[in-house]
Amino acid sequence: MxxxxxxxxxxxxxxxxxxxxxxxxxxxxxxxxxxxxxxxxxxxxxxxxxxxxxxxxxxxxxxxxxxxxxxxxxxxxxxxxxxxxxxxxxxxxxxxxxxxxxxxxxxxxxWNTQGVPGTAEHAHEIAGRPGALRLRERLARLDAGQPVVVVGGGLTGLEAATEIAEARPDLDVALAARGGLGDTLSAKGRQHLRKVFDRLGITVHEHTAVTGVEADHVTTADGTSVPAAVTVWTAGxxxxxxxxxxxxxxxxxxxxxxxxxxxxxxxxxxxxxxxxxxxxxxxxxxxxxxxxxxxxxxxxxxxxxxxxxxxxxxxxxxxxxxxxxxxxxxxxxxxxxxxxxxxxxxxxxxxxxxxxxxxxxxxxxxxxxxxxxxxxxxxxxxxxxxxxxxxxxxxxxxxxxx
CATH class of the missing domain: 3.50.50.100 (FAD/NAD(P)-binding domain)
Known part of the structure; x- marks a missing residue:
């Protein structure tokens, strides 16, 4: 056999x-x-x-x-x-x-919701094709000026934030990272990353832990509410x-x-x-x-x-x-x-x-x-x-x- x-x-x-x-x-x-x-x-x-x-x-x-x-x-x-x-x-x-x-x-x-309340109900993920297609459809329905928050400062988050900002320069794209922007990179890498983020107009919330996700905003550990018509979750x-x-x-x-x-x-x-x-x-x-x-x-x-x-x-x-x-x-x-x-x-x-x-x-x-x-x-x-x-x-x- x-x-x-x-x-x-x-x-x-x-x-x-x-x-x-x-x-x-x-x-x-x-x-x-x-x-x-x-x-x-x-x-x-x-x-x-x-x-x-x-x-x-x-x-x-x-x-x-x-x-x-x-x-x-x-x-x-x-x-x-x-x-x-x-x-x-x-x-x-x-x-x-x-x-x-x-x-x-x-x-x-x-994707890993990390147990953060509201993530499974309100956030989008790009760990697979179905999630990426759902996010694609949602982004296409956004009007100019609406806010998009990418949660997670790892490589997936960096790529998602820059790709969306470049494809839709009319949107207000932000990245929330627990650490500093690109803090695992070399000095040259971090410098270039900031240069690209600045050119694309991406707002960066560094040393920021997201503790809750709602339909129209995310909440951070210090109680701050960050507007988000769309939340993209890339935190692991x-x-x-x-x-x-x-x-x-x-x-x-x-x-x-x-x-x-x-x-x-x-x-x-x-x-x-x-x-x-x-x-x-x-x-x-x-x-x-x-x-x-x-x-x-x-x-x-x-x-x-x-x-x-x-x-x-x-x-x-x-x-x-x-x-x-x-x-x-x-x-x-x-x-x-x-x-x-x-x-x-x-x-x-x-x-x-x-x-x-x-x-x-x-x-x-x-x-x-x-x-x-x-x-x-x-x-x-x-x-x-x-x-x-x-x-x-x-x-x-x-x-x-x-």
Missing amino acids: KHRIIVLGAGYTGASAAGRLARRLRREDVAITLVTAEPDFVERVRMHQLAAGQELRPRPFSQMFAGTGVELKLAKVTGLDVDRGTVAVVDANGPGELEYDSLVYALGSG FAVHPIARATTLDVSDSGQIVVDGAMRSVSHPNVYAIGDAALVKGPGDSPLRMSCASGIPTAWQAADSIAAGLTGGKPPNTPLRYFNQCISLGRREGLIQYVTADDRAVRAALTGRLAALYKELVCKGAAWGVANPTFGLPVRRRRVLQGSRREVADTKTGHDARH
């Missing part, structure tokens, strides 16, 4: 892992199923552009994975039993169940809740605890990648939730599974950072160079060249997902006899650590 590999989630990490597995293994030996709720690949790093009114190129999974041997399953994941090795799904035909021998968990993350991400409801070993944040191979420390036939995994990087610090972190973990997991099934050498994909790429509208950008553990150094690239650099990075990431088997060795490796049984036996959790 074929070894059954199921990949849950088809974002940057899940789609990359599925494609890489298809390239590493022979379809005569394995059955790879990619479970996704959406028929098209979503470029999450461009959701601020979609919200601001731009059109994005459609990337159907049916075309991306044609001829690869990867089976697409259009369904929503509703449950996971890691002890039985089953996934509960709902598709067009109703509820169903999928069985696996190896699982790649890549369900990613969504929260992982999909399904893992926490299982017997998997998860962190306080709900991320699956993995080893260096991206393998669950409690269930060795489960691999977690991207935002869904608690991955230690340089200096033993957890990797931040990002596309830059997620894709290398996808490669690591796929290569680890392939090595385990074929008797190959276990991989060691470097998990480190080189830069932070920030778009500041369509004409400006900021590339902040960082240490391996993601701390800013003095060097930064700014202006139009930085915008082009960021655009190339986005296009490259999407191209890599759309061409999932390009650039890997053509020779697929045969699964060793008995590998399916050996991996299936690990469902009980009886490995060397127990």
Whole structure:
């Protein structure tokens, strides 16, 4: 029987892992199923552009994975039993169940309301395509001069505020940040960021914690009311809740605890990648939730599974950072160079060249997902006899650590 590999989630990490597995293994030996709720690949790093009114190129999974041997399953994941090795799904035909021998968990993350009252009811999010489209529709209905408040001073907030301000210069755009504007950037990076915000007319509320969201304003910790016809909430991400409801070993944040191979420390036939995994990087610090972190973990997991099934050498994909790429509208950008553990150094690239650099990075990431088997060795490796049984036996959790 074929070894059954199921990949849950088809974002940057899940789609990359599925494609890489298809390239590493022979379809005569394995059955790879990619479970996704959406028929098209979503470029999450461009959701601020979609919200601001731009059109994005459609990337159907049916075309991306044609001829690869990867089976697409259009369904929503509703449950996971890691002890039985089953996934509960709902598709067009109703509820169903999928069985696996190896699982790649890549369900990613969504917006995090941080428990702030009124956020779920009144704020907009851009963590996914549906939220970005709802915000796009709302912004289109705003009259000139109406206020828009972006909450969150991280990279997503910076990109959202500048994109909206550039696309709609008639609106009164503001950013509320708990810290200083760009306080994790270098001096050069912060200086350029302020220059762009000033040019776009964005009001900045620094060292400001938003404690409540209403339909027409937000309230800050000191009791100040800031007008907001639209509130865009970008204050962090929260992982999909399904893992926490299982017997998997998860962190306080709900991320699956993995080893260096991206393998669950409690269930060795489960691999977690991207935002869904608690991955230690340089200096033993957890990797931040990002596309830059997620894709290398996808490669690591796929290569680890392939090595385990074929008797190959276990991989060691470097998990480190080189830069932070920030778009500041369509004409400006900021590339902040960082240490391996993601701390800013003095060097930064700014202006139009930085915008082009960021655009190339986005296009490259999407191209890599759309061409999932390009650039890997053509020779697929045969699964060793008995590998399916050996991996299936690990469902009980009886490995060397127990």
